[in-house]
Amino acid sequence: MPVSIDDFESGELPRGSSVPKQVLAYLYSHREQAFTRSEIAAGIDEDPNTVGTALSRLKDRDLVRHKREYWAITDDLDRVAAAYDLHTVTERLDEEDGGIDADEWESTAPETPHPSERDDR
Secondary structure (H helix, E strand, O other): OOOOHHHHHHOOOOOOOOHHHHHHHHHHHOOOOOEEHHHHHHHHOOOHHHHHHHHHHHHHOOOEEEEOOEEEEOOOHHHHHHHHHHHHHHHHHHHHHOOOOHHHHHHHOOOOOOHHHOOOO
């Protein structure tokens, strides 16, 4: 959905559910089935390439399973619940204190990459 350039410039942009969150919700609500990337994209009305990126990142975090062209939610639903709880708390904290300052984070972040960011997997 387009936004006015004034809203764009001011940063007052609408906040909907992120694509990864939509993908997880969709797969959770259809947890007895597996879908292609295109089917998931159609089911949540998002671009298939954006869904593909989200699926890859969710797979790196062991939140979805992948076989050939099909995707399904992980069978470890406790892991999904924990990820959801962490996401909810993080969103609430961001709203309360304005979130993480990117420059400050860069200056103090550990140099060791997250396992999902390593090339030696």
